[in-house]
Amino acid sequence: MPLRPFLMHSARATRPLRAALAALVLTTLAGTTAAAQPGAPPPADLVVTNGRIYTADGARPVVEAMAVRDGRIIFVGDPLGARALTGPSTRVVDLAGATVIPGMTDAHAHVAGLGASLRNVDLVGTTSYDEVIARVVARARTTPKGEWIIGRGWDQNDWGDTRWPSHEALSRAVPDHPVFLERVDGHAALVNALAMQRADLTRATRDPSGGQVIRDAAGNPAGVLVDNAQGLVDRAIPAPTREQVKASIRSAIAEMHRWGLTGVHDAGASAQVLDLYDELGREGALDIRLYAMIADDSATIARWFARGPADGAHGGMLWVRSVKLYQDGALGSRGAALLEPYSDDPTKSGLLVSAPAHIQEVATRALRAGFQVNTHAIGDRGNRLVLDAYEAALRAVPRADHRFRIEHAQILHSDDIPRFARLGVIPSMQASHQTSDMYWAANRLGTTRLLGAYAWRSLLETGVIVPNGSDFPVEYVNPLISFHSAVSRQDARNWPAGGWMPEQRMTRDEALRSMTLWPAVAAFQERELGSLALGKRADFVVLSQDVMRVPEAMILDTQVRSTWVGGKLVYEQAVRP
Ligand SMILES: [Zn+2]
Numbered sequence: 001m002p003l004r005p006f007l008m009h010s011a012r013a014t015r016p017l018r019a020a021l022a023a024l025v026l027t028t029l030a031g032t033t034a035a036a037q038p039g040a041p042p043p044a045d046l047v048v049t050n051g052r053i054y055t056a057d058g059a060r061p062v063v064e065a066m067a068v069r070d071g072r073i074i075f076v077g078d079p080l081g082a083r084a085l086t087g088p089s090t091r092v093v094d095l096a097g098a099t100v101i102p103g104m105t106d107a108h109a110h111v112a113g114l115g116a117s118l119r120n121v122d123l124v125g126t127t128s129y130d131e132v133i134a135r136v137v138a139r140a141r142t143t144p145k146g147e148w149i150i151g152r153g154w155d156q157n158d159w160g161d162t163r164w165p166s167h168e169a170l171s172r173a174v175p176d177h178p179v180f181l182e183r184v185d186g187h188a189a190l191v192n193a194l195a196m197q198r199a200d201l202t203r204a205t206r207d208p209s210g211g212q213v214i215r216d217a218a219g220n221p222a223g224v225l226v227d228n229a230q231g232l233v234d235r236a237i238p239a240p241t242r243e244q245v246k247a248s249i250r251s252a253i254a255e256m257h258r259w260g261l262t263g264v265h266d267a268g269a270s271a272q273v274l275d276l277y278d279e280l281g282r283e284g285a286l287d288i289r290l291y292a293m294i295a296d297d298s299a300t301i302a303r304w305f306a307r308g309p310a311d312g313a314h315g316g317m318l319w320v321r322s323v324k325l326y327q328d329g330a331l332g333s334r335g336a337a338l339l340e341p342y343s344d345d346p347t348k349s350g351l352l353v354s355a356p357a358h359i360q361e362v363a364t365r366a367l368r369a370g371f372q373v374n375t376h377a378i379g380d381r382g383n384r385l386v387l388d389a390y391e392a393a394l395r396a397v398p399r400a401d402h403r404f405r406i407e408h409a410q411i412l413h414s415d416d417i418p419r420f421a422r423l424g425v426i427p428s429m430q431a432s433h434q435t436s437d438m439y440w441a442a443n444r445l446g447t448t449r450l451l452g453a454y455a456w457r458s459l460l461e462t463g464v465i466v467p468n469g470s471d472f473p474v475e476y477v478n479p480l481i482s483f484h485s486a487v488s489r490q491d492a493r494n495w496p497a498g499g500w501m502p503e504q505r506m507t508r509d510e511a512l513r514s515m516t517l518w519p520a521v522a523a524f525q526e527r528e529l530g531s532l533a534l535g536k537r538a539d540f541v542v543l544s545q546d547v548m549r550v551p552e553a554m555i556l557d558t559q560v561r562s563t564w565v566g567g568k569l570v571y572e573q574a575v576r577p
Contacts (some may be wrong), residue, residue: 045091046068049064053065071566109266120151136170171223260563262564278318331410367402376406410429438491490552
């Protein structure tokens, strides 16, 4: 991969500009018709006024108006002050009392994964096999013959007939496209005849270890492949082309805008995806603040450590200055590494995805190269091992401002909770995981360990920040789901009453910061992003209601009216008649 010139750009270069802007604002406020006077500063490009604007800036938490020039905030305050910056070409947006918050950032998500899932046929919520077939038939009409159709989300437990489906009806309805349909949990797939033919899956094919080919009475594959047997067909599906991946990244960005996201931390980008981000940036098509963590691939990591961090490339759109590692697995599949065995399976205590020595080795090199390390850890043992590895790396290469992160930090031993603040490690947590897992987490962990599970209040009290995220496409894109979970510890139906372990709730103010300012800090962007303050980039969202004041049970009714990145409108809700 050739070295890109964007490495030369740095967010730091903009500091004199910000000082100049601040000076401009002062002069403008001093004169009444500054914009019209010769030698006066040019007028604002955009004025947003008559709103309830939450800034996430402690100095002025709520204002009514804001002005933007060259993509940056040049004024926050009252409508009169903003009007003084209005010129003939200024776009004025009258909010008519609507609520504005800083653009939201998902601090842990998978952008290319979202793009791929948007490309797939969505089968979530289908109530019969016929409905599944109808959705695949509809896709087949717009897909060239012979091309694969991939879908996901069916669940035969939601159908009238809850037995495994067999492929015949699907194969008759869609004879000319190979079809691969993953079950909702990813643990089984339904395929059609052409897919089996392409994959050479026949009566003679034996079940792989850890997998099962469901067969009819005669022993022929019936179309359903369980667990590892999915690989028998999956490996015949060609990888998406570079252009397909690029198109899917663009559709993922559009989807994020729709939900009020102006930034995302991509938790593990491949060399190809990193290159595509850069290409989109050069084309001016990267209109979301992308903080990309380099996936754990030794060649890609070595190349980036040699070239150094990219910090706000393409006019403050792309950051590559961190690495994503994995310590353990997930709680649902009992892969999270625990200090004591699982409460509902004493034979298991989880697994390590990487050796702790690997985390320590990469962390040590990262400190030398000026990169951040963000490691996935779910179980209390997984978290302890990562804290140990970081501690050892920091002993070898002391750095005051490393901002190392643990992604998820889901289950913590009480001894380890204060270590985050002590070591300067940021717990990057996803509030929606708590509300997705609460139905069965007690079975896995027992009640004592629950005290350190999803314990963001306990962490906040030690003085750390807790950036929030969704982990999409594992969870939904809508960031307000995590906002709602953070403040209520309840699911979308507001269950359970009073919240699950409610002593761990965040205040709304904290929850707002957890998706604005704190992700910015966790990404070394707080001088540029995260709050609506003078000199920062003008990223904001207009909402249908005051998410900071409506009753908790109404938070998820909030709609995004429009999304703005650098003062540019990137999404506007269609107006209904
Ligand atoms: Zn993730």
